[in-house]
Each structure stands twice: as structure tokens, then as C-alpha cells.
Amino acid sequence: MLLSVLFIMPETTIFKPKQKRSQDTQQKLIDALHHCLQDKFFEHISIKELAEHAGVSVGTFYRRFKDKESLLPLLYQDFGHDLDVWVSQLEQRTSTDLTQALTLICQQIYQFLCDRQSVFRTLHLNSRLHSDILASDKLVNREVIYQRISALILRYHVEINAKNKAQSADLAVFMMISTLLDKVLYPTLTPALASQLSCDAFAAELPKVLLAYLRSV
Secondary structure, rough: OOOOOOOOOOOOOOOOOOOOHHHHHHHHHHHHHHHHHHHOHOOOHHHHHHHHHHHHOOOHHHHHHOHHHHHHHHHHHHHHHHHHHHHHHHHHOOOOHHHHHHHHHHHHHHHHHHHHHHHHHHHHHHHOOOOOOOOOOOOHHHHHHHHHHHHHHOOOOOHHOOHHHHHHHHHHHHHHHHHHHHHHOOOOOOOHOOOOOHHHHHHHHHHHHHHHHHHHH
């Protein structure tokens, strides 16, 4: 969901330290995870590396977390916050027509995915491997996020030739997110192989396909 990682995950309890020192240590560890993910896949990062980058001992890590996977709910919450901020900024942008709006949205989704590629891949894979430890983010509703993106398209509803304009806009959002996600994260492992376009070229071409769909249905 999210943007294929934008699904609702099963609830679990996330331990939030009460003491500021413990809160600081927890934040250092999640910051260390973000740092390590810039160069390595999650499965290749060791707890020793995380502790070293956080400036704490391995023992300190284990006093707060059972294992490396226990950091995933915190990573997911960080992602949810970034996602909410990103959509809020996108909502402030204006376009002259549906063509420009679709181009803008596709470009922004593509850039968001590229900027957070390592985090996306980690959440996308581990949500399936460790769904029992990934918590629903109570602060950010992913379904609402999708609706907000769809609403950006519906600003230009007069250009959409469909009886159910909202349904068409929702489908357009699904198509742009799912295809861009595959193209950015798994260009050689998924149906993204069907298109020989580069990621940049694909992101530029996709709005044309969606525009044709919205104007023809």
C-alpha cells in the first residue's frame, strides 16, 4: 500500500517509552534504521550496525526491542506521517486542467516513491512476512489518503466522461500507484517488464494513458 503499502494492517501494541531518555534512544534507533536503509536492504542490516549508528550498545537495543523486526511498526508510523505531509503539500498545488493535474500527481507519486524507495520496499515485503507486528497507524488513515488523491482528480470532473466520476477517479489512482510502485521497486520482477520504458519515461507516459481512460469511459 503506498503506496501498495497503504493498506490497513492488523492492530498491535507499540511500546512508547515514558522517560525522555528512553524516547531519545528509541528515536536514535529508528533514525539509524533510516540511515542504514539508504545503502542496504532491511534483511542485510544487523542489530550491531543499528546500535553503532545510534550510538548505543547492543544490550541497550535488546532492552527495548525483541528483534530487528520490532522496529517495523515505528518505521511504518514514520512513513504514515511523511505520507500525510506529502498529500497535504500536493493539495496546495493547482493545475489548469485535467491533463496538467494527472501529470502533476503522477510526477509527485513517482518522486515520493523514489525518495523513499528503501522504506517502501522494506514495508512492502515485511508486511507480508511479519503482518502480526505491523500496527495500523491510528493517526493516518490510508483509505482517506487515497480518497484525498482521488479528490484532486475530481477537481476537474467536467472533463471526466463517466456516469460514476468518483469511481473512475478512484480507479485512476489505483492504476497510477500500483504501476509506479512496480516500476520503481521491482522493474525486473513484476509485469513492469512488459514496458521497456525507463522509470522516468514511464512516469511521463502514464498520465496520457489515464487521461484517455478518464475521457473515454
